Amino acid sequence: MSKPPNRLPSLDVLRGLAILGILVVNVRTFAEVSTAQLNPGVTGSFEGAQFWVWFVSHLLFEYSFMPLLAALFGAGLVIQGDRLAAEGLQAGRLIRRRMGALGVIGLVHLVFIWYGDILLLYAVVGVIAARFRHLPPARLMGWALLFYLVPFAFGLLMSGILNWIPADEYQAFREQFWSADSTLVQQEIEAYRGGWAAQFEHRLMVLFESWPSMLVTESGWRVLALMLVGMALYRSGFFSGSWPESPYRRLALLGFGLGLPLCQWGVLYNMTHEWRMAESLYAGRQFNLWAGPLVSLGWASLVMLALRRGFLKGVTERVRAVGKVALSAYLLCSVLGTAFFYTGGRFEATPRLVQLQFVLAVWLVLLVLAPLWLRYWRTGPAEWLWRRFTYQVARR
Template identity: 25%
Template sequence: MKQRVNTIDALRGFSLLGILIANMLIFQYGMFGKDKPEHFQLSSFDTVSYVWTKIFVEGSFLPIFIFLFGYSMMKLKEKLEKNNMKVKRHFVRRFILFLTLGLLHSIFIWEGDILLMYGCIGLFMLMFINRKRKTLLVWAIALLFLNSFMGFGSYEETDKEIEKMESYIEKETVAYSSESYADALGFRYSDETPFDFPDYFYIVFLFITPLIISPLLLFGMYGAKSNWFTDPRKEKRLYIRGAIIFGIVGLLLKSSHYIMNDLSWTTGAYSVGAILLAIGYIFGFAILYTKVNRKVMSYIEKVGRLSLTNYLVQSIICTSLFYGYGMGLFGRLGVFQGILLAFFIFAMQILFSHYYLKFFKIGPFEKVMRIFTYLSWNGQPKRRKKKVVEEVA
């Protein structure tokens, strides 16, 4: 059991690095500006770095986090049942806190928040919490195929849409380059949008988002029920096959979007490839875990043990560096230097996590999560005694 937990913690720490590298594009160029590199006139070297990030990183590390979210759900369920506690009641409290933290994070720090999504998808996934292992796999595959068909299709922006997007990116750049925190906050929650969607679109989007995200989460739940990562050394053959098949297919599909970008189907191929590559990374990291020095991996595990705290700290550091009320590097640093900065920040988080856990057993935000989940100040579940009914002779 301990080996499995260490593997999952290490994978969670590894995914935090990938998420940070991908998020560097948003921190530097904005939520929509990251997909319009021509607006920022990147150098040829930064263009290569941009395409590398798009193919190898973006869209393929957040799914790992989602997979681990589903995996952790099932392990927490087992822990709650072991202590004779109400499973869904505790999960609802946990996901409400995710919603609250995500809302505060997205309003006051950064709009690229994922915690709000975690809360929403977590509540949606409660309908699967008691399903059998085979049922989870069937649903995961079915929803993955559904998403694949949804992603394929052709769409060309009109001149008006291109002009509106350019205007939005320009205003976004001005707001996030401003020395006033109020300007950044005001722009983020203004009525300014780069699209002319009807009001009902957002209701539809809210409905389909869980369907888009849930396949990896279901795979995570299936993996937990299948006891994946309990002993990576014995399961090495499975991981090698998974890493090779999913990794190669995922990279080919994602690369097609840049090699054959004049074809309409490559956008959908990119989306499917991102998920497949994420699965390849999961299996590949499990292999790496058995090869790399145990002490080295222990540092990555510690980052994963403080994943919620480290994720929020990444947002605070990067918005302070790139936004105008901090160092004002928005749109100025460059993609390659942003990647180097991500590695530097992650290295600092490795040191922070290592020394923090010498004095404390759990991170500050992880502690809040446990207190709210268990309604216990020590953050530990209170074991409930089973009622014993004696027969009356």
Template identity: 25%
Template structure:
């Protein structure tokens, strides 16, 4: 039981830290929009902001959200184990969880913000059920194959403008220019209407949609599968004895991940730069996971671990809170800062908001067992007002934190 608590604490800490990276990456979408964050010339950014933007794209963008995907897969397997230890049918429990994620994701994306991930997590959960009972080696092979294929697909997108026609570029600029006016001055109703009804460039292209739908499993699947593999092989069990492994693994993945991502950002026209956009992101994510595991097993890290763990325990509540706060700051029905402050200021806001969430989460976690959104999902998942699984049928210790 002690080992289970240590493992869960480490997972919470990694999840909590990754939420900071997710917030910084999402801050670009809050500030400039889903399409505007790649059309920064329309916002007149300074040279300093330009370098800050590049730094975010290299070190953060696309490499922290996969950590959530990894932990989602990890948690699914642990939840299956926990449910089976109680003699329950894990598929029913997980299907209810996926359904609630779909509902929350739809509400979040429709009424608050279009950068939602919960809807996608709820949908891909049904696919992951196919892998929960597979052998660890099988899951690992599938993950490596999908990652390799997606990495090679980057060869086809090397060069920023190779696949974008002048007409598509013009439509994108028009869309972004219109979004600036709507998000800066629009009412809640006007912004919601624009977000959900305005034709989005590229997405209206049937070929683009077909390619995107085809690539999604290759792009997102590996990290979910690696999470399942990590749970099956006990990656975070007896973590203190694996510090050397974590350190070597972190270096092995972080270095090539940063090189590939830097190549994709600094030299987008280079012949293999597209691989930096596809393979670099998950490689860096794996390196971050191992690096954080090493960091949080240091005795000297004891003081900060509690704060990260508290945010991690309330990750969904904090994630949705970030959307509410940031849309209020940047949208017209709030402060209307959309596109006005710059990337550097956005990083500062992200850090400030995260620190406040860490303080509140630490206070909350000391008084309540789970967060409000976490309680809602668990109550629905287990059909229990207390948000707890049914009493175990089989003897032995049970992981109630799965």
């Protein structure tokens, strides 16, 4: 029987960094209407500090840390499968149980706490991704590129449709969704400045109306592709730190050197078109949807270089602790974010500089609390629940 693979510290550090980085983007979803994620000036000022806070987060974080987390999830599927197989267990069956348990946690999170949940999406896509885990890196990357092209083609198709539909239909759609006084925007503001029942109703609408289409047309394919990229990187030794330093340096330069200019080009494209729906809703997003994974690769390569050289050991150990309790940390961010922004009339009334201060405060909480928690317990509370539910169900 082969020896089960050891836990890689680098994966925990990267996972912790991803959790911290994703909060920079998620805070806007806590604090602003969902349309603002696509049209950032839809409900208020988009100049001065408001613009620059958005621009930096868009450039360095948006669509960058989600790919990193998805890639790490894919690498985790390979590690789990290899470990279970080495222990003589039915790896495929237990991975499906594990994804089912995660799906339950994600569904509860989405319906009762925050509509921006990614856990349910990862659980559904993870079942499919796990079937690819035995492939060599080259084939994994080939499938990943093919899957990533699906939402790209869909986006181009929808962009063409928006530019060809009759003007009255386009205007009706714009007034319903894209403008500050649209029905959906106003309903969302009323819900998240109101009571929990109204918020619950909005989250159910997201689950039954928006989530399935997102899974089938865009996010499902994209996350599947990124999980396969993570599997390929793990199989090739990227995450183990076994490569020489020069490939990590080249990948960091490649990721940032291509990704950042491409992202800036996308911002210029949208600003040139004044964030009109026909250009920005689909076509304008494509720049960062391709730039983001490149920037993510740059971040990951920098972290691997820092770990190889032993830089910032105190900080990386704290980030690693966050990575060890990543699921609990992710859920805690949602609880803190919704508790703060969904009360006191702060939803759609909190400047982005204040949102940034909230992010820094939560980072401090996580970097202090995670190492302290791990002094007394081996795993986070959500991780314990996930594992317990997985194996209890598996015994039935």
